[in-house]
Amino acid sequence: MSLANALTAEWEAAKPDLFINPRHASRAYGPREAAVLDEAGFSEAQRHIHAWDGYRPTPLHDLAGLAGELGIAALAYKDEGGRFGLGSFKALGGAYAVERLVEAHGPGITVTCATDGNHGRSVAWGAERFGCRCVIYIHKHVSEGRRAAIEAFGAEVRRVDGTYDDSVRQAAADAAREGWTVVSDTSYPGYVDIPRLVMQGYGVMIDEALDQIDRAPTHIFIQGGVGGLAAAACFRSWSRYGADRPRLVIVEPVLAACIIATARAGRLTPVAIGEETIMAGLSCGEASLVAMEILDGGSFAFMTVPDSAATGCMRLLARGTGRDAPVTAGESAVAGLAGAIAFLAEPDKAAAIGLDATSRILVFGSEGATDPALYEKIVGHPPRD
Ligand SMILES: Cc1ncc(COP(=O)(O)O)c(C=O)c1O
Structure with missing residues (x-):
């Protein structure tokens, strides 16, 4: 499969990291997590946001062509490009x-x-x-x-x-x-309440996706900056599906991998940002304190992807694959998808997280072309819409 092979070459060249979470918890959503994000707070966010002028759920694309090429049962892509005319899920937080x-x-x-x-x-x-x-x-x-x-x-x-x-x-x-x-949107000791509100807002997008999907996903691959988005996905899927929740894999840029460093150390571990990643929304050197409270037991694995995997995925989506219509995705939108493809290209890694022909993967296209000039430079033509 040419696409996955290409991404795998980049994966090897960039020395990406993979960490299977030894603290992954096989239990129901618990008090530790609910102290950060709970149902009452989520309902409040949903009530407010659903009442905003112009609110409507963003589309969920069934990328059946790409799923077939990757050898899995389903691949769903939640497309945040049209969110309130702001171009990303961040509008909600x-x-x-x-x-x-x-x-x-x-x-x-x-x-x-x-x-x-x-x-x-x-x-x-x-x-x-x-x-x-x-x-x-x-x-x-x-x-x-x-x-x-x-x-x-x-x-x-x-x-x-x-x-x-x-x-x-x-x-x-x-x-x-x-x-x-x-x-x-990030939290540190002594500053937790406002980032919790921000994450409750993100949860509205996650619930939309879980409502739109036919069958519960087996895996969610989601990109991490400070981890707020991933924590919202973890909260909503854990709270909805309990111990049988989808396996959550957090994907970060090689150049800004603070969540994997924190997960591995078991405590907040900042990383220095040297070269800036092209995935601007994910360029964070320090994970969010309260997000990590949820991800610590909630995520199944953590991984990194190189910038070239992201640009490759942007071009892939812009082209459309087989019967899939073209999708406009920004630089930070595709890290989750890039992570899933990179996993699927390596049978040992795929097996380690239970990926096989029956897997149904959900990814979040967290932004459209929020920087149209950069999009054109990467993809070769202006954003379609
Ligand atoms: C488009 C996009 N995707 C993903 C993220 C990551 O979200 P978080 O920092 O909450 O992990 C961001 C953060 O700004 C973003 O802008």
Whole structure:
């Protein structure tokens, strides 16, 4: 199978990592996890978000052609490209937290955050929608296209001459001085409540997908930045299917693999970001504290993929395979799919996580072409829609 062989060559060249989780728990969703994300909080998020103007579930594509080529029973791709015109699932998280903060404290607040692009877009959109001031921090690698998209929602954007972590520190320092509220998608000791709201918002997308799918998936491959998205997927699937939940594999870029480092060490373990990954939304050096509370026992395995596997998957989806229609996927959207393909190309690895001809895999295309110029450079033509 040519596609998988190509990705496997890249996999070997980039020395990717695989870690089967020794703490994977074969039990029902428990109190440790429910202290982070629970049913009541999820219902509240669902009630709010379902009432937003323009809300409708994003499509779930049945990639039957690719599933056939990969030798599995089914491959479903949740396509977040059309989410509220923002282009990613992130629309559900930051904006939901802003809504709840404005409800609690009134429109006089100023919300702020650091961002690689998508989270800041969501916070800015939420601030415009729910009526409060917004200041967003970006680092030196964030493209001008992503900056413009945030400014379009009326937010003030400040560029910090440094990395993502530098922009996080700047946002925190300015917020402390000015009395602003930091709406972060990641959590650390002493800062947990707002990231929990953000993750509850993501859960709305996960439930949509699990409602749209014919039969429960056997495996979910999902990309990780700080782990909030993966934790939301773990929560919803664990809570819905109990001990028989799908096996969850977290996929990170080789160049920003903080979740696998944390899982292996059993405690928060930051990694230095040297070269920036093309998967901008996943370029994080430190996992989210509360997300790891859920992933610690919830995920089955952790792995990394090289940037070239992501660009390969973007082109593959843009072309369409066999009877599958073309799909527009951004750089951070396809890491989960790349991970699944890389596994399936190696029988030993596939067997280690129980992948076989009967497997039904669910992946989350977490963004469309959120940076159209970059998309065109990678795929060779502009985004279709
Ligand atoms: C498109 C996209 N996918 C996935 C992620 C990863 O989400 P998390 O950082 O919660 O792991 C992000 C984060 O910004 C993103 O923008």
